[in-house]
Amino acid sequence: MADVKKVVLAYSGGLDTSIILKWLQVTYGAEVVTFTADLGQGEELGPARRKAEMLGIKQIYIEDLREEFVRDFVFPMFRMNALYEGVYLLGTSIARPLIAKRLVEIAHETGADAIAHGATGKGNDQVRFELTAYALDPNIKVIAPWREWEFKSRTDLIDFAEKNQIPVPRDKVGEAPFSVDANLLHSSSEGKVLEDPAKEPPPYVFMRTIAPEEAPDTPTYVTVGFEKGDAVSVDGVRLSPAELLTKLNELGRDNGIGRIDLVENRFVGMKSRGIYETPGGTILLAAHRAIESLTLDREAAHLKDSLMPRYAELVYYGFWFAPEREMLQALVDRSQEHVEGEVRLKLYKGNVIVVGRESPKSLYSDALVTFEDDRGAYDQKDAAGFIRLNALRLRTLSARKRRFS
Template sequence: MAENIRKIVLAYSGGLDTSIILKWLQETYRAEVIAFIADIGQGEETEPAREKALATGASQAIVKDLKREFVRDFVFPAMRANAIYEGGYLLGTSVARPLIAKAQMDVYRDTAADAVSHGATGKGNDQVRFELTCMAIDPNVRIIAPWRDPKWTLNSREKMIAYAQKHAIPVPVSKAKPYSSDRNLLHISFEGGILEDPWAEAPEDMFVLSVDPREAPDKPTYVEVAFEEGWPVAVDGDRLPPEALLARLNELGGANGVGRVDIVENRFVGMKSRGVYETPGGTILYAAHRAVESITMDREVMLQRDQLSPKVAQLIYNGFWYSPEMEALMAFMDKSQENVTGVARLRLYKGHCMVVGRRAEKSLFDPRICTFEEDEGAYDQSDATGFIRLNALRLRVRNNAGFFKGV
């Protein structure tokens, strides 16, 4: 197979793994390596990554600005589905992988390459996410996964750092701070090093997007987020494109220490893994969106949506963005969001994000009906008598039949 591979498109970030893999692919396969860099909000990291790829030996370093597509077509749909993995992870890395792989496949076709490659380890989820997307797009694509290649011997962070030093490849980690991180417009993640001890507290100097909640301002920040049919459209009255809107919320949330999560999650391959995440803007978005839903979404629709949300999160986490079941579920999510138009007001304070208000021009919250004061006939409380008796009928029949064991 190696003899037939002359050109490889590598999903390149400039981090530890892909920095090493670029050189390794050249040495092992004697092939031309094209570095593909997806700009999904790394900020200043993109240009240095391009320069480093070329300096390391890439024949080309292709950068694609995918920030708007990332937020509009991946982050926002996941949020509209209220997709949260295992109750805490807002899927910052997971939701980015199908877009990166899709764009990588575009480069693969445009450059007439023979194979694609990635830096995901054989223990993680990203290998699945990348490869499922690639094979969904091209069932016959050849994929080189170095960490699973029998010729790969750099099976630890220590060995990879030594390899980098041998080849004069600068890497953003050291033996003192061997963290593996992934950053985009939605979040930054940290794994490895001291974090492999689930009892050890993450060091404060590790965090990037948020201030220490204990050092956040003593005065709370209020923010308003507007939605139209479930899509975020404005912050504090300013209509913004998707990527700018999320960036604004990242600034507000990060300044107040919002969005830090430290969890042990279940990887798709079967093991447990610890991850520390900073998702300031996403935390605000999810809370604001849920608040607008609370006054605009029908109870039974919300129940169905909430039952499906964990499945959507699982599909995203496991890499099945381009699966038929995902298409079906997202069609339901789109339908559920048709009336979710309104504004949520939130208070950000020392790591907390609390909804303090919500309003909508068309709202299911009717104060005439729910008031504790005189409702002027809007609701006849005597109607509840028959409602209760009908709901109690099966319980009464059960008791009369002798099936109720008593208390």
């Protein structure tokens, strides 16, 4: 990449990406453009701008992408009820395609030759960033410093920072206790004190939720309204996508909801242990499944559930902009046409309990399911023929088994 003259860097303002910024300047002699996305990570972004300016950056992009993140990435994923390996709500995975998309767009806007990211060579994020970039621009150049530079340890990084007048926070001198990624959907913590999956995580790891045992003794009730599969209101108040997820996060935080301790299979082949907190997402998933239980046809619901693991894998692996994910999304979105109504939930000490659901497009029929007089809505005698027909092949198999056993 000797011809790289200008690079757009995904920049958090932290120590690692500041080192990367300087390393790009030194190694490539390139002009660096920084891009910092506000995805609701809960951090002030002013310091990122000031640090970029201190390092001589002229073009600094700091963008509030919270609404786009929830509207165009989180909500479509939640229409599928996506869970990777049955547990993980994909909070980090779903943020990466948006960041990478803006990196490519900014590269086009500024005439940059390449984009750069701070993902390591062991993780999933390098794959997610780069698959997205190549899907959107097949000719884009991608620089991944962790796969290129000569640094072998945290000490090497800090030595480089000190030699280049990059401020090193006190808690970053030596080994960090664990690595954190956060956005409006979740926070994830990995590494160091969490690397032994046999040991319970220390309490200070959790930053988005109170401990369930410390949650109030009185339950909190909340009603979530849906239209076309997307949540649109909380307790009757219509909210924008980002506002709604923020509200659910607050309710989940205060009731100790959304903690998981997961050993997952990374795309690159290794297992890793992570601590995830997804308070609002956990509430949203329970509410969405509840409203679907009223409004989705049985076979449509079962088909959707059978496709969910494949969809979740595509998101986790970084194939958000791949045709197969888009095909599945079209199917899912079609299924959500009549998914509307309200779900009432009880939040209590880490639990999300569905206590009521209603919809003007409900397929639930009192007349069909009642144990009382159904006034002819269902003839129970019809079930005998239904069972005989479904048992025909089983009876045939059983007869052959008897003949030859």
